[in-house]
Amino acid sequence: MFSACADPASLEGFSWLMCYLTTGKHIDFYWSFLTVLVLLVITAPTALAFGFGGAMAARSQVAPVRWLGKLYTAMVRGVPDIVFFLFFVIALDQAVEWTKHQIVCPGWTEPIRQGLEFRVCPQAKVPLGTSAQIWHQIYGFALAVFTFAIVFGAFAANVLYGAMNAVPRAQLETAEAYGLTHRQIFRRILVPQMWTYALPGLSNLWMILIKATPLLFLLGVKDIVYWARELGSAKTQAYAFPHPDWRLWYFLFLLVVYLCMTRVSEILLTRLTRRLSHGQATAAGEAMRRAAQ
Amino acid sequence: MKKLLLATALVALSGGIAAAQTVRLGTEGAYPPFNFIDDAGNVAGFEREVGDELCKRAGLTCEWVTNEWDSIIPNLQSGNYDVIIAGMSITDEREEVIDFSENYFPPAASAYVGTDAAADTKAGVVSAQVGTIQAGYVAESGATLLEFATPDETIGAVRNGEAVAVFADKDFLKPYVDQSNGELMFVGDDVQLGGGVGLGFRDSDDELREKFNTAIKAMKADGTLNAALEKHFGAETPKF
Numbered sequence: 001m002f003s004a005c006a007d008p009a010s011l012e013g014f015s016w017l018m019c020y021l022t023t024g025k026h027i028d029f030y031w032s033f034l035t036v037l038v039l040l041v042i043t044a045p046t047a048l049a050f051g052f053g054g055a056m057a058a059r060s061q062v063a064p065v066r067w068l069g070k071l072y073t074a075m076v077r078g079v080p081d082i083v084f085f086l087f088f089v090i091a092l093d094q095a096v097e098w099t100k101h102q103i104v105c106p107g108w109t110e111p112i113r114q115g116l117e118f119r120v121c122p123q124a125k126v127p128l129g130t131s132a133q134i135w136h137q138i139y140g141f142a143l144a145v146f147t148f149a150i151v152f153g154a155f156a157a158n159v160l161y162g163a164m165n166a167v168p169r170a171q172l173e174t175a176e177a178y179g180l181t182h183r184q185i186f187r188r189i190l191v192p193q194m195w196t197y198a199l200p201g202l203s204n205l206w207m208i209l210i211k212a213t214p215l216l217f218l219l220g221v222k223d224i225v226y227w228a229r230e231l232g233s234a235k236t237q238a239y240a241f242p243h244p245d246w247r248l249w250y251f252l253f254l255l256v257v258y259l260c261m262t263r264v265s266e267i268l269l270t271r272l273t274r275r276l277s278h279g280q281a282t283a284a285g286e287a288m289r290r291a292a293q
Numbered sequence: 294m295k296k297l298l299l300a301t302a303l304v305a306l307s308g309g310i311a312a313a314q315t316v317r318l319g320t321e322g323a324y325p326p327f328n329f330i331d332d333a334g335n336v337a338g339f340e341r342e343v344g345d346e347l348c349k350r351a352g353l354t355c356e357w358v359t360n361e362w363d364s365i366i367p368n369l370q371s372g373n374y375d376v377i378i379a380g381m382s383i384t385d386e387r388e389e390v391i392d393f394s395e396n397y398f399p400p401a402a403s404a405y406v407g408t409d410a411a412a413d414t415k416a417g418v419v420s421a422q423v424g425t426i427q428a429g430y431v432a433e434s435g436a437t438l439l440e441f442a443t444p445d446e447t448i449g450a451v452r453n454g455e456a457v458a459v460f461a462d463k464d465f466l467k468p469y470v471d472q473s474n475g476e477l478m479f480v481g482d483d484v485q486l487g488g489g490v491g492l493g494f495r496d497s498d499d500e501l502r503e504k505f506n507t508a509i510k511a512m513k514a515d516g517t518l519n520a521a522l523e524k525h526f527g528a529e530t531p532k533f
Contacts, residue, residue: 008332024333090371116390117370117495125372130315133356136373220360230323230330233445236468238325240332245449 008240020241029227033257035141036213036223043148043209048202050153055160069157076154081212088147089219093126100124137221144219152209159201164190166197168281196276196285203269210261228254315354316501318344319374322359323443324465326525327380327398327490330359339525340378343397346517350508363423363442366391369493375501376494380462382426382487392496395509396489397518399531403427405480406466407451407458412480417457420450426486427460451477464526 005011005019020026057069076084097120098112105121112120122128127135167190175185216223232247277284320328322336331337336357348355358374369377369391383393403426405414415435421428423440431438439456441447448469450456458480459466470477492509494502512518519532 024335025330028334094371114497116367117497118372119495119497120372129317129372129375133358136358229443233323233443234448234469236325236472238329238338238468242472245445245452247449 016241020243023241025227025231028222029224029231032222032224032227035221036216039141039145039148039213039216040210042145043152044206046145046149047152047156047205047209050149051156051158051160054153054157055164058157058161059164073154073157073161076151077158081151081215082218084151085147085215085218088150089143092143092146094118096126097124100126140220144216144221147219148209148212148215152205152212155205155208156202159205160194160198162201163194163198167193171281193280196273196280196282199269199273199276203265203273206265206269207262210265211258224254224257315356316348316376317356317358317374318348318376318378319358319360319365319369320344320377321362321365321379323362323445324380326468327462327465328378339398339521340380342521342525343512343518344378346512346521347397347505347508350511351504353504361442366493370495372495375498376492376505378492380465380490381493383489383491384426384487386429387493390496391493392498392502393491393493394502394505396491397509397512398490398522399533400485400487400489401531402463402483403430403460403486404463404466404483405458405460406448406470406477407480408454408476408478409457410478410480412457414458414460414481418455420447420456420459421461422447425461427462430484430486431460448477464530467527 004015005022008016008019011019054069054072057065058073060066060069097118101108101112101120101124104123108121110119112118127139171189171193172185175189180188214223214225217226228250229247232245232250234245235242273284274288277288279285279289320336320340322328322330324338326338328336328338328340335341336359341357344355344357360368360373362379365377365379365381366387368374377391380398381387381393383396387393405412405419407414413436417436418439419431419434419436420439420441421431422444423442428438428440439450441450444461444465447456447459447461448466451459463479463483466479470479492502492505494505509518513533522530522532
């Protein structure tokens, strides 16, 4: 990166370290923090949306929709995350390519499954074999986000389902007495009040989501854990900056980073809890009312 | 607006259909000096040099991608890349699921490395990378096999005493031994394994395989392959 770093073998001590920490590989490592943050920023709302949909379906008056909602939460919650991640990403990828294959190559006669190979026509590959590496990365990342959202959505659905049931029945009855329709009660009475019950569960999920981001590595996305392992492993003279096994230090660094991330989240979530409890007919809301008197 | 976005995405995804054939080369990126990620973050090593030269001779545009070793064959079959170029030895077991090109690295010795010259490699704990011919050999040798996902971890296991020795390609181990200041040493005799290192292709990709075979033959004939071998593995390495 710097001109002084052109000949690493001649460097020593601090300047060696500075050059080492600014190699292209380390820059990739620093960028991968952004990958993780982007994943969190996209996945959290998507999972919440999935969860909301799941909870609404599970409460539905229509039996098949209700079964679908319950099946979704039961299935995803009952399968180990890691199995789901490994299975779902492959299945989703093949489903996408199979569908595209049916549309783009109607005249294709060869079987798609040839022994162990999954072979769609070249025009149906997603992304195409000819497209730049960046598209492959984006596609892989999108698959990862979707899988994360499905898994965490199921947990969120259960939390929201419970929270919706926790809103005092008296609140809803009062609304009914005022002549509000079901839809109006849901939107104006139930949903605004349920958040205070949902928040402890959701904040728990958020913490688990932060800690689950290293699963990205399993899905082939180069996240911070991948780079920490790659950078920390012992380097021979084949590399410009040879060093012994430094994985301990890299993982220690990650430990601190993850602790910081969860600590900041905790502080923000505590604030949010306070705001949502305000004026609620819960123990926390009652305590706030008394303190203000 | 949505349609516009969709259209842009489709154009972007389908872009480059008319361009020259792009071949994706899949490697592990953790097996110096065969292949590794250099300090600039690019794939480097013997296979990078050979792979780039082969693509040039075959008139193909090549793109390098890295993949975990233990899923490198399944991901070839599901089409994530077109060629495996990852120091993969040609063996009968692998021939059953994929096709190999002619070898571009001669049949080579595997060796044990330990911290003690008297290490018991026949009955002790020996580390090897999962899914390698060396792991298979250790399992049959009577020693207790300790498998790891990456080559680096197999050496780490010897350094911290988890295993009495690591069993791997001698060319991979040699730099570690040379640069360990006497901590690591070769133990026992070398073992000849496998039929050399070849490129891996899907069974159905015969046309692509032939293109690379022609290029490998040409590189063997004019000595460029030997030059690359000598550059990355030293003067004593076996050549074609």
